[in-house]
Amino acid sequence: xxxxxxxxxxxGQKLDMGGVVGRHEICPQCHRDVRCCLNxxxxxxxxxxxxxxxxxxEIRERDQSNFCEFFAVNDAESPTIPEDSxxxxxxxxxxxxxxPKR
Numbered sequence: 001x002x003x004x005x006x007x008x009x010x011x012g013q014k015l016d017m018g019g020v021v022g023r024h025e026i027c028p029q030c031h032r033d034v035r036c037c038l039n040x041x042x043x044x045x046x047x048x049x050x051x052x053x054x055x056x057x058e059i060r061e062r063d064q065s066n067f068c069e070f071f072a073v074n075d076a077e078s079p080t081i082p083e084d085s086x087x088x089x090x091x092x093x094x095x096x097x098x099x100p101k102r
Contacts, residue, residue, distance in 0.1 A: 006073040009038040010063075014076050021073055023065045037062035041072040046088035 004017050011030035025034040037043045042053040049058055053070040 004073050005076040006034075006039065007076045008032070008034065009036075009074075017073055021071065023067070032063070033065040035065050035071055037066070037068070039074055040068075040070075041074045042070060043074075046092070 006015050006017055007013070008015055008027045008030060010032045011027060013027055013029040015027060015034065017025070017034070021035045023035050026032065027034055033039075037050065037059050040051075042051050042056065043062070044050060044052050049056065050062065051059075051070075056068055056070050059066050059068060
């Protein structure tokens with residue numbers, strides 16, 4: 001397949017993964033796990049389970065390598081988080097953390 005360039009969630013480094021990302025891949029710049037939820041194209045903080053793949057298992061440690069079979073690299077050339085999901089997540093955070101008005 002075509003070479004896939006992804007962006008490391010943790011440091012922003014562009015990574016040329018060549019298609020398959022193994023569980024032991026680490027970012028050469030920040031040394032964090034590459035194959036983790038936060039680097040996955042399905043990751044979306046604004047949806048249930050923070051994942052747009054409905055069949056995925058609940059993953060607690062989203063910043064660490066895991067066995068999820070649905071992992072798909074985020075494509076550096078076309079970010080996958082839709083703007084409405086970003087807004088939904090912001091609204092939810094506001095709801096959770098803003099002090100109530102008196």
